Amino acid sequence: MSEATTAQTPRFRSVLDRIVSFRPSRALPAQTVPACPLAANESPYGPPAAVLEAVRRAALSVNRYPDNGCAELIAGIAARHGVAEECVAVGCGSVGVAQMLLAAVAEPGDEVLYAWRSFEAYPILTRLSGATAVETPLDDGVHDLAAMADAITDRTRLIFVCNPNNPTGTVVAEDALRTFLDRVPADCLVVLDEAYREYVRDSGTPDGLELASGRPNVVVLRTFSKAYGLAALRVGFMVGHPLVAGAIRKAYLPFSVNSVAQAAAVAALGAERELMARVETTIGERERVGAALTAHGLTVPASEANFLWLPLGERAAAFGEHCVRAGALVRTFAGDGVRVSIGSPAENDALLAAAATFGH
Numbered sequence: 116m117s118e119a120t121t122a123q124t125p126r127f128r129s130v131l132d133r134i135v136s137f138r139p140s141r142a143l144p145a146q147t148v149p150a151c152p153l154a155a156n157e158s159p160y161g162p163p164a165a166v167l168e169a170v171r172r173a174a175l176s177v178n179r180y181p182d183n184g185c186a187e188l189i190a191g192i193a194a195r196h197g198v199a200e201e202c203v204a205v206g207c208g209s210v211g212v213a214q215m216l217l218a219a220v221a222e223p224g225d226e227v228l229y230a231w232r233s234f235e236a237y238p239i240l241t242r243l244s245g246a247t248a249v250e251t252p253l254d255d256g257v258h259d260l261a262a263m264a265d266a267i268t269d270r271t272r273l274i275f276v277c278n279p280n281n282p283t284g285t286v287v288a289e290d291a292l293r294t295f296l297d298r299v300p301a302d303c304l305v306v307l308d309e310a311y312r313e314y315v316r317d318s319g320t321p322d323g324l325e326l327a328s329g330r331p332n333v334v335v336l337r338t339f340s341k342a343y344g345l346a347a348l349r350v351g352f353m354v355g356h357p358l359v360a361g362a363i364r365k366a367y368l369p370f371s372v373n374s375v376a377q378a379a380a381v382a383a384l385g386a387e388r389e390l391m392a393r394v395e396t397t398i399g400e401r402e403r404v405g406a407a408l409t410a411h412g413l414t415v416p417a418s419e420a421n422f423l424w425l426p427l428g429e430r431a432a433a434f435g436e437h438c439v440r441a442g443a444l445v446r447t448f449a450g451d452g453v454r455v456s457i458g459s460p461a462e463n464d465a466l467l468a469a470a471a472t473f474g475h
């Protein structure tokens with residue numbers, strides 16, 4: 116080591132100036148009401164016994180590197196969805212897969228298109244990639260696919276379509292999505308983010324896997340973080356053309372899906388019956404909470420996900436703070452709306468109790 120240098124810092128990329136650090140919802144002020152975590156669209160349930168056992172067994176070998184090829188997990192996903200293994204790629208959460216997709220197709224000067232408001236990761240990942248974000252406003256909470264198609268330029272490399280959309284819970288219909296996909300140039304990648312697919316009950320909502328088969332420029336993102344209850348373990352995947360999956364494998368941060376996560380996800384596929392029964396409970400709660408909030412005088416758009424969107428506009432911050440004070444942690448988008456995850460029946464009751472006293 117030579118003499119100490121003056122206090123200089125590394126030079127950071129200018130894109131970081133336009134990225135807000137990801138921050139979960141504000142911590143609760145000290146108070147007596149127990150917190151109901153309804154801000155992150157997680158499953159309210161702990162792991163089924165078989166998943167817990169897989170985690171325990173995998174924990175015995177954490178001194179070893181994971182299988183970098185994620186062979187068993189990819190085989191399990193491929194079998195579950197009836198696709199070839201070469202069409203599947205996994206990553207550190209579906210957010211990790213999205214980042215790899217951007218790394219594979221987008222660079223400075225390129226454009227990445229998505230609706231807004233939508234998933235908060237899109238602008239962050241897009242800016243990090245160096246590409247330019249192009250945002251098309253939602254039309255009454257729904258993706259405006261015609262406007263999005265109009266916004267495509269010869270620099271558009273990737274388009275996110277979040278279906279159901281986070282945070283509005285809305286879906287795009289099959290006809291509209293097919294028409295849109297027909298307008299997208301073949302060299303532009305469309306990413307159908309279906310993180311909440313398991314919660315969809317509207318029969319007019321397309322299954323991205325069907326749309327993607329036969330369209331080499333369309334991939335579907337799915338995750339183990341929501342219906343499969345493994346948010347902490349970070350496993351997501353894409354299904355699409357083998358060329359896209361192959362590109363993702365090149366962009367893969369080695370070992371980023373760890374061995375405990377791989378084992379848990381494989382076990383979760385095996386525990387699907389139990390997990391999907393929980394999804395049914397959540398959907399029942401979604402209808403119950405939606406009806407109750409409507410009875411409290413709130414506007415509650417139909418949701419096909421495990422959360423509800425309350426388009427409160429200028430009242431959003433006040434409602435969000437009121438809920439948090441009452442122990443129900445919700446996600447507030449100030450000036451726009453509040454997103455309320457569907458939790459356990461007791462957690463949902465806490466939210467409803469808070470909503471009942473809002474504005475009184």
Ligand SMILES: *Cc1c(COP(=O)(O)O)cnc(C)c1O
Nearest residue numbers: 208209210234281310338340351
């Ligand atoms: C929660 C969510 C995900 C899941 O991200 P993971 O990285 O898989 O945990 C992906 N997309 C959307 C729109 C989400 O809301």
